[in-house]
Amino acid sequence: MSTPSPSTSGAAARRRSVLLDPGFLRLWCGTTASGIATWALPFILGLAVLDRGLSAAGLGIVLAARTIGFVVAVPVGGLLADRYSRRAVVLWAAMAAAVATPLIAAGLGSSVTLMATAAAIVGAGQGSCRPAFQALTAEVVDEPRRQQANAATTFSVRVTTLVAPGLTALLATVVSTPALLIGTSALWLAAALAPPRGSSEPQPSRTRAPLHVEFADGVREARRHPWFLAGLGALTAVIATGYSATNVALPLVSRDTYGTEAVLAGALTAYTAGALVGAVIVSRWRPRAQGWAALGGLACYGFAPLSLLMPLHPAVVIGAYVVAGIGIELFNVPWFTATQREVAPDKLARVSSLDFLLSYGLAPVGLALIAPAMSAFGTGAVLTTTAVICFAAPACAALAAGARGFSRRDDASGD
Structure with missing residues (x-):
């Protein structure tokens, strides 16, 4: 019996659907979880406004704080993901969002300041994850299958935005708004733990350029x-x-x-x-x-x-x-x-x-x-x-x- 050559094995791997790759499936689960959590926060807070647990002005402040956290953290997350392990950046960024989300629930109806501060941390976690996920995809998936991988990821995000509003509204009839927020914290925890380690790690260096130089x-x-x-x-x-x-x-x-x-x-x-x-x-x-x-x-x-x-x-x-x-x-x-x-x-x-x-x-x-x-x-x-x-x-x-x-x-x- 002949043994397949390395080139033949590589070609077979490229022909295999990326959806059958355990490493990508873990990455897909993490990316999808972070996408659902990102989408869910403003929708759930909108339900809080309907329940009069949060004012319209308070909603604007909390969402603005999240946006500010995102914008500030995106370039920093990109720098850290190129300097250190992309997997580690996803882990710590998503964990920060997971820890901060219950604080939004704790401040609901009592402290907009606490909610805004926690939302800024959640936004920072979201912003740090985005470039790290992009770079991690390039490490986990080989080049011929990346377009399929990116399509699978965006497909999951679109399905979420299509079906999740109705499901969330249905859950809101039996579960409180703070409990729904805690649920998004669990999604961030999944986003932190699910992705696999990338194929390459940054080389250790005794000297590092300042962050602004690397940017x-x-x-x-x-x-x-x-x-x-x-x-x-x-x-x-x-x-x-x-x-x-x-x-x-x-x-x-x-x-x-x-x-x-x-x-x-x-x-x-x-x-x-x-x-x-x-x-x-x-x-x-x-x-x-x-x-x-x-x-x-x-x-x-x-x-x-x-x-x-x-x-x-x-x-x-x-x-x-x-x-x-x-x-x-x-x-x-x-x-x-x-x-x-x-x-x-x-x-x-x-x-x-x-x-x-x-x-x-x-x-x-x-x-x-x-x-x-x-x-x-x-x-x-x-x-x-x-x-x-x-x-x-x-x-x-x-x-x-x-x-x-x-x-x-x-x-x-x-x-």
């Missing part, structure tokens, strides 16, 4: 990839304008134009359903010009604000949100996969932290500015402007060097 090294690494800077700029523009505008305008249009909240609920559900479809498609689809295809998917978000400009049939609005949801995953998964492939492994977490810091960290700024802009210039003008930005920003990014395939190799081949 500057990460920025320089990002600048080596023009496609990354261009794509990040397009993503930031779409989230800060289009995503923010539709989040503010959709409830208003649903109420004032259609006279029902059904359009709001239908559009949000359609967006998530579209994202699920997009995750399934991109788990297998490998277009030749993957970067351009991804940027085309990102541009599809422009159909969402366009659908709100005129009193169209509700089916048109819902269809536009389905297309936007499909498009966002056609961008997200190749974007994460290309970053994991192209960026230097020892700087991956820092570059990923720059991604999260700009794209998602600036989203609250967009949300804060959209409402005053609508009051000053009108809803139609703001929606038109954001739709143009959603279409134009990815188109401009497609002109950057390496954008065709999200790779510097495109430059070398003359594409």
Whole structure:
């Protein structure tokens, strides 16, 4: 009997579905648990407002504190994940969130200050985990299967946002709000303990550069990839304008134009359903010009604000949100996969932290500015402007060097 050669064994491993890999399944469980916990906190606190255990102003303060903790911790988490073990960073960051969450429950109805402080720690844990999870995925999963792995992860997040609101509301009928918060603490504990150890560990060094110098090294690494800077700029523009505008305008249009909240609920559900479809498609689809295809998917978000400009049939609005949801995953998964492939492994977490810091960290700024802009210039003008930005920003990014395939190799081949 012949023995398979190492190359044959490696090829067989690459053909095996990533969903059968125990290491990835542990990582997937940890990432999914952190995603559910992240989503659940504002929803559960919203239930507390309905129960009059927390005021609307208090809710705003607590969620703002969590956002501040996230924004501050993202770059620090990226630095630590490149300096030390990515697995250890996930462990301690998620443990911090797990310990702080019960303090939010303890302050409910008695101390907004305690809740805000604890929420800031939870946000810091969330922010530190994000770049570490990204870098850990590149260590646990081999390159040919990373796109499938990233698609599986985003699929789980979308399923959560689709089914979890109803399940949480159902649980709230038999379980108190503090108990629900404690449940998210258990999710953070699972996120801390589930992921496996990565394939490589940082080499010990007697001398370390200051943190700001190492962060500057990460920025320089990002600048080596023009496609990354261009794509990040397009993503930031779409989230800060289009995503923010539709989040503010959709409830208003649903109420004032259609006279029902059904359009709001239908559009949000359609967006998530579209994202699920997009995750399934991109788990297998490998277009030749993957970067351009991804940027085309990102541009599809422009159909969402366009659908709100005129009193169209509700089916048109819902269809536009389905297309936007499909498009966002056609961008997200190749974007994460290309970053994991192209960026230097020892700087991956820092570059990923720059991604999260700009794209998602600036989203609250967009949300804060959209409402005053609508009051000053009108809803139609703001929606038109954001739709143009959603279409134009990815188109401009497609002109950057390496954008065709999200790779510097495109430059070398003359594409």
